[in-house]
Amino acid sequence: MTPTQTDTTGAWTRDRLHELVSDRLKGIKLIAVSNREPYIHTKSGSQIQCKVPASGLTTALDPILRASNGVWVAHGSGDADREVVDHRSRVRVPPNEPSYTLRRVWLPKRIEDEYYYGLSNEGLWPLCHMAFQRPKFSLNNWQSYREANELFAEAVLDEAAGQPAFVFIQDYHLGLLPRMLKRSNPNLMIAHFWHIPWPNCEAFRAFPWKQELLDGLLGNDLLGFHLRYHCTNFLETIDRNIEALVDTEHRNVSKSGHITAVRPFPISIDFAKHVTTAASSAVQSATLEWSEVIGTAPEILGIGIDRIDYTKGIPDRLNAVDHLLEEHPEYVGRLKFVQVGVPSRVAVEDYRRLNEDLAAQIDRINRKWARGEWKPIVFVRRHVDQVALMALHLMADFCMVTSLHDGMNLVAKEFVASRIDGDGVLILSAFTGAARELTDAVIVNPFAVEEVAEAIHLAINMPAVERRRRMNRMRAVVSSNNIYRWAGKIVQTLSGIDNTESAVAPDKFEEMDMLATVGAGR
Numbered sequence: 001m002t003p004t005q006t007d008t009t010g011a012w013t014r015d016r017l018h019e020l021v022s023d024r025l026k027g028i029k030l031i032a033v034s035n036r037e038p039y040i041h042t043k044s045g046s047q048i049q050c051k052v053p054a055s056g057l058t059t060a061l062d063p064i065l066r067a068s069n070g071v072w073v074a075h076g077s078g079d080a081d082r083e084v085v086d087h088r089s090r091v092r093v094p095p096n097e098p099s100y101t102l103r104r105v106w107l108p109k110r111i112e113d114e115y116y117y118g119l120s121n122e123g124l125w126p127l128c129h130m131a132f133q134r135p136k137f138s139l140n141n142w143q144s145y146r147e148a149n150e151l152f153a154e155a156v157l158d159e160a161a162g163q164p165a166f167v168f169i170q171d172y173h174l175g176l177l178p179r180m181l182k183r184s185n186p187n188l189m190i191a192h193f194w195h196i197p198w199p200n201c202e203a204f205r206a207f208p209w210k211q212e213l214l215d216g217l218l219g220n221d222l223l224g225f226h227l228r229y230h231c232t233n234f235l236e237t238i239d240r241n242i243e244a245l246v247d248t249e250h251r252n253v254s255k256s257g258h259i260t261a262v263r264p265f266p267i268s269i270d271f272a273k274h275v276t277t278a279a280s281s282a283v284q285s286a287t288l289e290w291s292e293v294i295g296t297a298p299e300i301l302g303i304g305i306d307r308i309d310y311t312k313g314i315p316d317r318l319n320a321v322d323h324l325l326e327e328h329p330e331y332v333g334r335l336k337f338v339q340v341g342v343p344s345r346v347a348v349e350d351y352r353r354l355n356e357d358l359a360a361q362i363d364r365i366n367r368k369w370a371r372g373e374w375k376p377i378v379f380v381r382r383h384v385d386q387v388a389l390m391a392l393h394l395m396a397d398f399c400m401v402t403s404l405h406d407g408m409n410l411v412a413k414e415f416v417a418s419r420i421d422g423d424g425v426l427i428l429s430a431f432t433g434a435a436r437e438l439t440d441a442v443i444v445n446p447f448a449v450e451e452v453a454e455a456i457h458l459a460i461n462m463p464a465v466e467r468r469r470r471m472n473r474m475r476a477v478v479s480s481n482n483i484y485r486w487a488g489k490i491v492q493t494l495s496g497i498d499n500t501e502s503a504v505a506p507d508k509f510e511e512m513d514m515l516a517t518v519g520a521g522r
């Protein structure tokens, strides 16, 4: 049964994406590329385990690759990765339901350190996020970034074998790849999604190799950001730094006869799958396991779930909990805040320091407020699987997503999707992409401790009717703007682009949008 037969609401589903991909790509190979791989093979004694890494990006792309039987090119980072691949560094995944090919790229240790930890995460990451963390740049890191991009290019070109293919590149690690690919195989249609914010052009001025990076990105046929605002920042950055024609109205850049369309595509999650899992008995069992971690069930439970990253605003959030207890001592002994912190990029000094500072801060706050067995903050510093996270979502009275700056933030959407009971309050930073869609959250400035503390007070005291009204509206938004819509819009847009024309007609995109909606409603 096709989605057009089953679905008369125009909703984006896995089947509808599958149909679109088959129709638009018409047998053309789909090659996705990212630094992070979707499945990592690691050694555990004499056994080899296959794990799914903690990454919003891989969660988002996996269903798309499954729908298209494509190839995913990514850095092989597991210590058993080489043992399971064939002579072309390929392995079929997922292991229990092989649906697509993972092609691994091997990066020498020095290149990995300088390209991933160095240029990508000590340079571009702080440059693009306004978290007031100074970016660090070094020529060695930049050269390794170039070399790593070349290694990815070799693998993609090998997969395409000189034929047309639709290449879908992910994120800030691969900024030079589009140009490298286009130069070698002009038949490739290339889309690139930049998962983090694009800074304003004043901030971008600090980047020492501006022209080369921007030229790399203009090898794309389509360049996507979460928000219109990031597209505007990018177009202004091009305008100020590169010899290219920028059409701000239609968001196109023309350079040497080639057009790059720059468009917003807010990323999301697989809402339907999330809802099904949240209702499963596995989630109910996981609730019992949390009781052991949290101890005596508190009257009020707040949660935060993040990679331990300075952009996530974890210390500011904990200060807000501390401030709340100062201002509202009635919560002492009644409120517990569970912070899940997934260790991330700990080889980078700023991340290592954040881990140490957090441990000290939590200890200080807990000592200050401890009453017998009770302490306000429970810190869970480890990777927690999706099922356990859903259980935590469902137990919470409120969830805090208070990033200092975030391209989108899928934790906010996951919390909303898990709330099959239609209850719970989301406290959300105004500086996340998610805040543009989830306007029924309690929106805060994460830098303003007093404001965030008051938001917690408001969340705790929000009448049930109001909580449910807000939650149900947010659920409707995430249900409709789901991951299949994100991917579908990108495929529709890219397959509609004729980059040999002197400009991409803007109404072409709107028209395609309408056709897609009409088609789905047939």
Ligand code: F6P
Residues within 6 Å of the ligand: 036, 054, 055, 056, 057, 058, 171, 195, 196, 344, 345, 407
């Ligand atoms: O938010 C940007 C991003 O690259 C995501 O796409 C990804 O889930 C997250 O950061 C984690 O990144 P890493 O691959 O460095 O663990």
